[in-house]
Amino acid sequence: MRLQGYQVLSDHEMTQIHAASLRLLERTGTNVLSEPALELLADGGAEVNFETRRVHFPKSLVEDALASLPSSFYVYDRTGNTALDIGDSRLYFVGGMDANYIYDPSTGTRRSATKQDIADFARLADALPNIHIVSPQAIPHDVPGDSALVHAFEAVANNTTKPIYITPGGKIACQTVLNMAQQVIGDIDLGKHSFLIGYAAPTSPLTWQPDAAEALIEIVSRGIPFSIGPAPLMGMISPMTPAGAVVQANAEQLSGIVMAYLVRPGTPVLYGVMPITADMRFGTPAHGDPNTALARLAGANMARFYNLPGIVSGPNSDAHCLDEQNAWEKMLTMAVAMNAGVNIMVNAGAFATVSTVSYEQLVLDDEMAAICQQLLRGVEVSAETLALDLIEGVGPGGNFLAQKHTLKHWRNDYWLPQVSNRVSFSAWSKAGNKDVVTVAAERAKKLLAEHQPAPLPQSTKTSLRRICREFEDRQRLEK
Amino acid sequence: MTQNHNLLEEISQAVVDLDDERVNRLTREALKAGIVPRLILEAGLRQGITMVGDSFSRGEVYLPELMLAAQAMQGAIEILKPEMAKEQTQTPNLGRVVMGTVAGDLHDLGKGLVISLLEMAGFEVIDLGIDVPSQKFVESVTQYRPDVIGMSALMSTTLRNQQKVMEALTEEGLRDRVKVIVGGAAVTSEWAKKIGADGYSDSATDAVGVVKTLLGQS
Numbered sequence: 250m251r252l253q254g255y256q257v258l259s260d261h262e263m264t265q266i267h268a269a270s271l272r273l274l275e276r277t278g279t280n281v282l283s284e285p286a287l288e289l290l291a292d293g294g295a296e297v298n299f300e301t302r303r304v305h306f307p308k309s310l311v312e313d314a315l316a317s318l319p320s321s322f323y324v325y326d327r328t329g330n331t332a333l334d335i336g337d338s339r340l341y342f343v344g345g346m347d348a349n350y351i352y353d354p355s356t357g358t359r360r361s362a363t364k365q366d367i368a369d370f371a372r373l374a375d376a377l378p379n380i381h382i383v384s385p386q387a388i389p390h391d392v393p394g395d396s397a398l399v400h401a402f403e404a405v406a407n408n409t410t411k412p413i414y415i416t417p418g419g420k421i422a423c424q425t426v427l428n429m430a431q432q433v434i435g436d437i438d439l440g441k442h443s444f445l446i447g448y449a450a451p452t453s454p455l456t457w458q459p460d461a462a463e464a465l466i467e468i469v470s471r472g473i474p475f476s477i478g479p480a481p482l483m484g485m486i487s488p489m490t491p492a493g494a495v496v497q498a499n500a501e502q503l504s505g506i507v508m509a510y511l512v513r514p515g516t517p518v519l520y521g522v523m524p525i526t527a528d529m530r531f532g533t534p535a536h537g538d539p540n541t542a543l544a545r546l547a548g549a550n551m552a553r554f555y556n557l558p559g560i561v562s563g564p565n566s567d568a569h570c571l572d573e574q575n576a577w578e579k580m581l582t583m584a585v586a587m588n589a590g591v592n593i594m595v596n597a598g599a600f601a602t603v604s605t606v607s608y609e610q611l612v613l614d615d616e617m618a619a620i621c622q623q624l625l626r627g628v629e630v631s632a633e634t635l636a637l638d639l640i641e642g643v644g645p646g647g648n649f650l651a652q653k654h655t656l657k658h659w660r661n662d663y664w665l666p667q668v669s670n671r672v673s674f675s676a677w678s679k680a681g682n683k684d685v686v687t688v689a690a691e692r693a694k695k696l697l698a699e700h701q702p703a704p705l706p707q708s709t710k711t712s713l714r715r716i717c718r719e720f721e722d723r724q725r726l727e728k
Numbered sequence: 729m730t731q732n733h734n735l736l737e738e739i740s741q742a743v744v745d746l747d748d749e750r751v752n753r754l755t756r757e758a759l760k761a762g763i764v765p766r767l768i769l770e771a772g773l774r775q776g777i778t779m780v781g782d783s784f785s786r787g788e789v790y791l792p793e794l795m796l797a798a799q800a801m802q803g804a805i806e807i808l809k810p811e812m813a814k815e816q817t818q819t820p821n822l823g824r825v826v827m828g829t830v831a832g833d834l835h836d837l838g839k840g841l842v843i844s845l846l847e848m849a850g851f852e853v854i855d856l857g858i859d860v861p862s863q864k865f866v867e868s869v870t871q872y873r874p875d876v877i878g879m880s881a882l883m884s885t886t887l888r889n890q891q892k893v894m895e896a897l898t899e900e901g902l903r904d905r906v907k908v909i910v911g912g913a914a915v916t917s918e919w920a921k922k923i924g925a926d927g928y929s930d931s932a933t934d935a936v937g938v939v940k941t942l943l944g945q946s
Contacts, residue, residue: 282834347884349914349916350916360918361916361918361919388884388914390916390918390919393888394884394885394886394887394888394914395884395885395888397884397885398884398885418883418884418885419885422885452834452835458834460883460885482837484792485837486837527791529790529791529792530787530790530791530933531791531931531932531933532791532838532841532931532932532933533931604913604930
């Protein structure tokens with residue numbers, strides 16, 4: 250059978266959390282700091298105070314919204330072919346996202362990311378088999394900050410044929426990115442065959458900033474799948490207790506689901522509830538903390554409770570370099586998400602509390618993702634796999650090496666690492682005593698030297714350049 | 729005198745114990761006993777908060793204790809305020825810091841944390857709030873005469889507003905009159921350097937050290 254999912258909430262407990270979130274939405278509600286979003290909610294039957302910008306959500310509205318959502322959906326590539334079937338327990342990895350720094354493990358230093366880095370990361374992610382969706386790996390700092398996301402999209406679109414994950418801030422940037430996306434796919438209907446997934450998060454506690462609300466409205470109105478990912482720091486912007494954090498973040502999530510429903514019912518929503526432990530010695534987020542893992546596991550259980558595809562941030566680490574802490578935190582966060590049946594994990598390649606990315610890390614995360622995909626296969630039991638005849642045929646004292654059964658299942662069922670070491674000490678020593686980070690650096694270098702995804706037509710590239718430049722000019726004029 | 733001394737010590741202890749009700753009650757008693765507000769503040773409340781701050785530095789207590797202690801002190805200061813206004817006492821401090829989140833950015837938490845930590849360290853802080861227009865930062869230099877201005881920006885889209893403030897300060901000829909620190913999730917050390925900020929910290933707990941260094945206090 251397949252690996253059975255981790256569960257930290259019983260059915261009764263999930264019902265309790267659902268009821269508490271509904272009550273919170275009805276009695277206290279959320280702040281929605283966007284005029285168009287307030288109008289949308291008022292027209293849709295929410296109780297809106299336009300002066301205080303507080304919105305109360307009737308229970309029935311939330312339930313209608315939930316009932317409208319699909320439990321799975323397809324994401325397409327830029328030629329309109331099905332690329333990913335998102336749902337059930339299939340797990341896909343997204344590179345990313347929104348980090349500031351690039352780290353070089355060979356020197357132990359970091360620097361601000363550039364647009365060229367975003368292009369290179371996209372090309373590397375395109376080459377790595379277990380990174381399924383590409384996103385701007387970091388924020389480019391060599392372009393104006395208010396145009397950074399538009400530049401980043403240009404860099405990504407030019408360097409991958411895989412689906413793209415976007416986090417555009419604000420309405421205008423969002424419209425610009427969608428305009429660029431339409432150029433990329435030409436005549437294909439973006440709403441019907443989206444190669445994009447959008448993302449925004451409410452600001453805890455219980456607030457929708459204008460940029461997030463308007464990005465949601467803009468993207469969902471085109472029918473593009475959207476992920477909502479409240480990530481409160483427990484004890485700082487949500488209760489300290491995971492259960493309380495989940496009640497609050499679930500309410501925040503549901504308020505976003507209602508907005509998506511009112512914009513365009515049935516548009517796929519990825520459900521994320523991902524609280525983070527705050528380390529109270531420093532007030533800093535601890536993404537690799539076991540309590541973060543538990544709270545996010547509870548969030549993933551809630552996604553299942555609603556029968557919605559789930560999203561979570563990860564694999565995460567708070568380490569500032571690629572060391573043992575990095576590895577165990579990465580594996581912890583990835584394994585928990587996998588076992589919870591999360592469908593999309595966003596942040597491969599990032600570490601240092603999601604502030605930093607490195608080429609080596611993306612290669613290492615690709616390897617870890619492959620390991621987790623193997624675990625998801627579970628153990629198959631059939632006459633063929635029980636192999637009773639085979640055991641009896643080989644008999645006591647024999648061996649199984651020269652058996653067709655062995656060859657067949659080794660070939661079909663087993664996985665070979667790309668960077669993990671498995672050779673003997675003497676062979677390893679002879680090859681230069683390389684640790685896995687060094688090997689990952691070599692793999693990244695090789696892939697970047699060799700891999701060239703199918704380029705966009707020159708005319709499309711030119712349009713993207715033009716749209717990007719026009720956006721930048723417009724921002725400059727507004728200054 | 730000894731009795732008064734004991735009362736002040738009890739106030740300190742109540743702050744350390746995070747017992748806001750006791751802090752308030754003892755503060756009123758101290759006023760009734762005729763202790764001057766400034767002494768209550770310095771030898772009672774601030775003494776207590778310093779003890780909590782020291783324990784925090786040693787890793788013995790955590791942020792919630794720090795915040796609860798600050799809240800207890802703040803409550804007592806409200807009680808002292810009318811009396812202090814009568815006396816027109818200036819509370820001595822390590823320096824004055826103006827803090828705000830730049831225009832277009834509504835994030836509050838990190839800035840709030842830095843403010844509490846600065847106040848606890850003995851700085852006077854004026855909070856301009858969130859979504860603060862450049863002009864307001866500029867005006868604060870003449871209005872409050874701060875030693876330091878702190879600007880927070882959480883989003884890459886609002887980063888440039890830190891630069892705008894820097895430019896405006898230069899245009900108005902005020903740049904030399906104040907030190908500027910920047911922080912927030914979108915800010916990098918390179919960015920801080922690029923816009924000509926005097927200081928940058930990537931965590932709230934390090935910010936106090938940055939301010940002290942800038943003012944030659946460490």
